[in-house]
Amino acid sequence: VDKYYIYTATDAAGTAKAAVASELAGVSSHSMSADTPSAGHTHIVVYASSTLFEQSTPTAVALSDTIVTVPSVTAMTDLDLDAAEVAGSVVWGLPTDETLVSGYSVYMATDVA
Numbered sequence: 240v241d242k243y244y245i246y247t248a249t250d251a252a253g254t255a256k257a258a259v260a261s262e263l264a265g266v267s268s269h270s271m272s273a274d275t276p277s278a279g280h281t282h283i284v285v286y287a288s289s290t291l292f293e294q295s296t297p298t299a300v301a302l303s304d305t306i307v308t309v310p311s312v313t314a315m316t317d318l319d320l321d322a323a324e325v326a327g328s329v330v331w332g333l334p335t336d337e338t339l340v341s342g343y344s345v346y347m348a349t350d351v352a
Contacts, residue, residue, distance in 0.1 A: 240264045240287045240288065240289060241263070241264055241288060241289050241290055242261050242262065242263055242264060242287075242288045243261065243262045243263075243264070243266070243285055243286065243287055243288070244258070244260075244261045244285070244286045244288055244293060245258075245259040245260045245261065245262070245269050245283065245284075245285050246258055246259055246283070246284050246285075246286070246297075247259060247277060247278065247280035247282065247283060247284075247302070248280055248281075248282045248283075248284045248297075248299070249279070249280055249281060249282070250281065250282060250299075251282050251284070251297075251299035251301075252296070252297070252299075253282075253284045253286070253296075253297045253299070255280070256284060257278060257280065259271065259275070259283075277302060277304060280302065281301060281302055282299045282300065282301055282302060283299065283300050283302060284297035284298070284299045285297055285298050285299075305339050307334045307336070307337070307339065307340055308334065309331045309332065309333075309334065309343070310331075310332040310333075310334065311331060311332045312329065312330070312331045312332075313330045313331060313332060314328075314329070314330040315327060315328070315329045315330070316328070325347075329345050331343075
């Protein structure tokens with residue numbers, strides 16, 4: 240084995256695979272960065288490869304794509320006295336499970352959509 244090739248795929252057999260990364264022999268993990276698109280794929284598949292060929296049957300694991308949303312923004316009181324400027328604290332409700340939450344981002348918007 241010279242390399243491992245990592246793909247997303249639509250099943251455990253590697254159907255419709257899309258390349259994610261490759262790792263050299265001896266490396267047994269790969270960190271996928273945040274916001275890597277799954278493109279409708281349901282599995283991660285890994286193929287071992289030598290200088291001659293890539294294995295025909297991958298090792299696979301089903302993707303577990305977790306979604307967490309903030310249930311509500313409960314308060315924002317503007318403390319800035321100038322027009323077209325705001326200042327103050329934004330308060331929101333917490334999700335019931337924050338296990339995979341690493342932080343929150345707050346954005347200004349022109350509507351609620």
